[in-house]
Amino acid sequence: MIESARKVLITTHIRPDGDAIGSMTALKGIIEDLSERKGQERQVQLLLLSNPSENYMFLFAEKPWIWGSDILSEQPIDDLLEPFDLIIVVDTSAVRQLPGISEYLVERTKNAEQTGKNVLVIDHHLTGDAIGNCLLVDPGVCAAGEIVFDLSGHLLKRGEPLKTDVAGALLTAIGTDTGWFRFENSTARAFEIAGELIRAGVKADELYQKLYQNFPPERLMLLNLTLETLELQYDGRLAVMQITKAILEKSRAKRSYIENIVNEPQQIGTVIAVVLLVEQEDGTTRVSLRSKNTIDVNAVARKFGGGGHARAAGLTLKADLAEARKRVVQAMGESLP
Ligand code: AMP
Ligand code: MN
Ligand code: MN
Numbered sequence: 001m002i003e004s005a006r007k008v009l010i011t012t013h014i015r016p017d018g019d020a021i022g023s024m025t026a027l028k029g030i031i032e033d034l035s036e037r038k039g040q041e042r043q044v045q046l047l048l049l050s051n052p053s054e055n056y057m058f059l060f061a062e063k064p065w066i067w068g069s070d071i072l073s074e075q076p077i078d079d080l081l082e083p084f085d086l087i088i089v090v091d092t093s094a095v096r097q098l099p100g101i102s103e104y105l106v107e108r109t110k111n112a113e114q115t116g117k118n119v120l121v122i123d124h125h126l127t128g129d130a131i132g133n134c135l136l137v138d139p140g141v142c143a144a145g146e147i148v149f150d151l152s153g154h155l156l157k158r159g160e161p162l163k164t165d166v167a168g169a170l171l172t173a174i175g176t177d178t179g180w181f182r183f184e185n186s187t188a189r190a191f192e193i194a195g196e197l198i199r200a201g202v203k204a205d206e207l208y209q210k211l212y213q214n215f216p217p218e219r220l221m222l223l224n225l226t227l228e229t230l231e232l233q234y235d236g237r238l239a240v241m242q243i244t245k246a247i248l249e250k251s252r253a254k255r256s257y258i259e260n261i262v263n264e265p266q267q268i269g270t271v272i273a274v275v276l277l278v279e280q281e282d283g284t285t286r287v288s289l290r291s292k293n294t295i296d297v298n299a300v301a302r303k304f305g306g307g308g309h310a311r312a313a314g315l316t317l318k319a320d321l322a323e324a325r326k327r328v329v330q331a332m333g334e335s336l337p
Helices: 018-038 055-058 077-083 100-115 144-155 164-177 188-201 204-212 217-228 245-251 261-267 299-304 320-335
Strands: 006-013 044-050 088-090 117-123 132-138 231-233 238-243 273-279 285-291 311-317
Touching: 006 018, 006 261, 018 044, 018 055, 018 088, 018 144, 018 164, 055 164, 055 204, 077 100, 088 100, 088 164, 088 204, 088 285, 100 117, 144 164, 144 188, 164 188, 164 204, 204 285, 217 238, 217 245, 217 261, 238 261, 261 273, 273 320, 285 320, 299 320, 311 320
Parallel strands: 006 044, 006 088, 088 117, 117 132, 238 273
Antiparallel strands: 231 238, 273 285, 285 311
16 A cells, blocks of 8 residues: 555644654655655655644654644645545544544545545554554554554565664654553563664664653643642552643643653552543543553543553543542542452
């Protein structure tokens, strides 16, 4: 599909994380490398559904399309997407994580056989919807970036090293989704790929600094105020924190700085699971769930229409923060051993 396509669009889930952005930018680089080697003309366009956190901006060689934030949003999304003969969705296939474009993608998937307009999904989540007439989905890999890495071996000539910027994007994908090689998905294969990427010229320490040590002080103020809300429940096994609009205002932090704060309570020995509730502008509540082991937080998230992985999942509830807190904390409590 990639070899025969001439206009390729790559997109990913809303609130894109390091795996989402690393995988899409790496794939763009790999496909452009392929075109160059074969002397083919190919356009590769990136589409984001919300603004990325600025610590990921260095990964974009050129400005991506950002749906909802500029002129693009004034034309129907179908008109924008139809000219592409291949659409690749990375790091999700959940309708709820693709707001605005999911209807088009589902419809396009249904008709792909007749129209030849393909939808390729590259994902590693346990759950997904009817998006993609070609699926490269493996919940056993550490990140979508692992699949992109494997794909690069098929598209490009084996044995030749990846370009350093592509390797950096892939280490971003794998490094961020494994919590910099701390979580359960830090497999031998994850370390092996990381080794290859470092051999391709990536400086892991410099990459880490760009990703995790390049925030303004507001990020720490947000962390500080969020930690003040920490409550331990069920004999200290469940940690609950919340970020209200007031906390966001007081810290002057951007919403994108919330990423990774959910992991902090796992420092406590008794804690086996964490709930972080975030008050949204529209009155809904966004919830992140994490667990060290034993609890399947994906199963809990699914009860509320969300999803993710066994150790990291998310959901959005059409309820205010207090109501959402009551319901999710109870469901988490029931899942504790
Ligand atoms: P988050 O807590 O937002 O960092 O999400 C944790 C993991 O669950 C990530 O891999 C997300 O892509 C996934 N996830 C979050 N929300 C949803 C959802 N509504 N449906 C499916 N997967 C989700
Ligand atoms: Mn992701
Ligand atoms: Mn991922």
